[in-house]
Structures are given as structure tokens and as C-alpha cells.
Amino acid sequence: MNKPITLEICLESVDSVIAADRGGAQRVELCANLLEGGTTPSAGAISAARENAKIGINVMIRPRGGDFLYTDAEFASMQHDIRSAKELGADGIVLGLLRADGTVDVERTRQLVDLARPLPVTFHRAIDVSRNLLEALEDVISTGVARVLTSGGKPSVVDGAAMVAKMVELAKDRIIVMPGCGIRPENVLSILEATGAHEVHIALEEETPSGMHFRKAEIPMGGVDGREYVRFVTPEDAVRGVVEILNR
Numbered sequence: 262m263n264k265p266i267t268l269e270i271c272l273e274s275v276d277s278v279i280a281a282d283r284g285g286a287q288r289v290e291l292c293a294n295l296l297e298g299g300t301t302p303s304a305g306a307i308s309a310a311r312e313n314a315k316i317g318i319n320v321m322i323r324p325r326g327g328d329f330l331y332t333d334a335e336f337a338s339m340q341h342d343i344r345s346a347k348e349l350g351a352d353g354i355v356l357g358l359l360r361a362d363g364t365v366d367v368e369r370t371r372q373l374v375d376l377a378r379p380l381p382v383t384f385h386r387a388i389d390v391s392r393n394l395l396e397a398l399e400d401v402i403s404t405g406v407a408r409v410l411t412s413g414g415k416p417s418v419v420d421g422a423a424m425v426a427k428m429v430e431l432a433k434d435r436i437i438v439m440p441g442c443g444i445r446p447e448n449v450l451s452i453l454e455a456t457g458a459h460e461v462h463i464a465l466e467e468e469t470p471s472g473m474h475f476r477k478a479e480i481p482m483g484g485v486d487g488r489e490y491v492r493f494v495t496p497e498d499a500v501r502g503v504v505e506i507l508n509r
Contacts, residue, residue, distance in 0.1 A: 277495035284500025297326025319353035357387025381407035417443030
């Protein structure tokens with residue numbers, strides 16, 4: 262019998278969590294600031310998502326964008342955020358820490374895994390910028406992490422599928438290897454077939470115009486031109502479409 266596929270949707274808003282839930286996904290990775298690869302969402306976002314959706318909610322714990330080498334103060338903030346996420350009803354924690362030499366920060370990762378218990382921890386795509394992917398995989402396994410999200414060390418899992426397949430093979434039953442990045446409805450089945458994975462991580466957010474009629478587009482609030490009057494939302498029908506593909 263074929264093992265069922267778990268669909269995880271990467272998103273950054275409560276509305277998108279609700280849409281993923283209604284669309285039939287099994288789990289979401291709730292982030293803020295996906296423009297920088299995802300950072301820790303607010304306590305309000307986690308709480309509202311939990312109140313409005315029954316879907317599994319894994320919460321990103323990442324204090325800032327950029328690299329994955331954290332100061333003592335940033336590490337302390339990650340600990341506080343894990344405690345908060347647990348109290349607010351998260352179902353899992355997502356994180357990733359590296360040392361300056363590109364290896365996994367095993368000691369600190371293990372501390373956060375222990376703090377997150379009994380919630381499972383996903384080690385995110387920090388692994389893809391480690392110096393040696395297979396060495397990093399063994400280090401991640403040693404920390405007690407439940408799963409690792411990876412594109413196989415490539416900008417897109419489309420190019421890294423062979424490495425992901427090797428990671429799946431080496432991991433055996435010690436950890437779940439979940440492919441992500443560059444997966445779309447039209448290639449999700451081929452990626453799963455190529456990697457042998459049974460969980461998949463996909464972003465389905467679509468650009469949605471702001472509801473503002475009055476606009477001052479000449480006054481930016483951030484570093485991305487035009488971002489003030491655009492939202493990115495995960496449509497329920499897009500999630501349902503992927504679910505239907507996976508159920509075929």
C-alpha cells in the first residue's frame with residue numbers, strides 16, 4: 262500500500278491558514294516576512310490562526326532574515342518565542358542554526374529541540390546553505406529533530422531532487438526528509454516520484470491588490486517598491502487543487 266502524502270503549505274497570514282485548512286492540507290508552516298525567507302510570526306497571528314483553523318500549525322522560529330548564525334541575544338529570543346508558540350497552541354516548531362564554519366550548531370539546536378518538547382521540530386532550509394549537506398543531515402538527526410526541509414542544496418528542489426532522494430535513502434526511518442522550494446502543482450508529483458519523499462512543502466501564495474482606494478504610492482514603508490499596495494494570500498482553491506492532485 263502506498264504511504265499517504267502529507268501536504269504542508271508555507272504561508273504568512275491568518276487568512277492563508279484558514280484557506281489551507283479549508284482546502285484540505287494537513288499542515289502549514291506559519292511565518293512572517295516571506296520576502297526574507299520567513300521569520301517568526303507574531304503572538305497574535307499564532308493565536309488567531311489557532312482559534313480559526315484546526316489544521317496542524319508549525320511555527321517558524323527565526324528572529325531575523327539573513328544568515329543562520331545567531332548571537333546570544335537572538336538565541337535567547339528564539340527560546341522565548343518557542344515557549345510562546347507552545348502556549349498559543351502550535352503543533353510544531355521550525356528552526357535552523359548554523360556555526361560560522363557552515364556546520365550545524367548541534368548544541369544549540371539540541372537545546373531548542375528539548376525546549377520545544379513534546380512538539381516536533383523541523384530543521385528548515387538552513388541545511389541547504391551548510392558546507393556539506395550529508396554531514397549536516399547526520400548532525401541534524403543527532404539533535405532529535407523530527408524532519409528536515411530541503412531543496413537538496415540547490416536554489417530549487419527541481420535541480421536538487423537527486424540529492425534529496427539520497428538524503429531520503431540515508432535517513433531511513435531516523436528523520437523525515439521533506440522537499441521544498443520550487444514546487445508547483447504541475448511538478449509536485451514528479452518531485453515526489455524523483456525523491457521518494459512522503460511529505461511535501463509548497464507555497465501557493467498569489468499576489469492580491471490592496472483594497473485601498475486612496476493611495477500614496479510615492480511613500481514607501483519598506484525597501485521593496487510597490488509592496489505597500491500588494492498582499493500575498495494563499496487561495497483555498499489552489500490548496501484544494503494540489504490536494505486533488507496528490508489524491509489521484
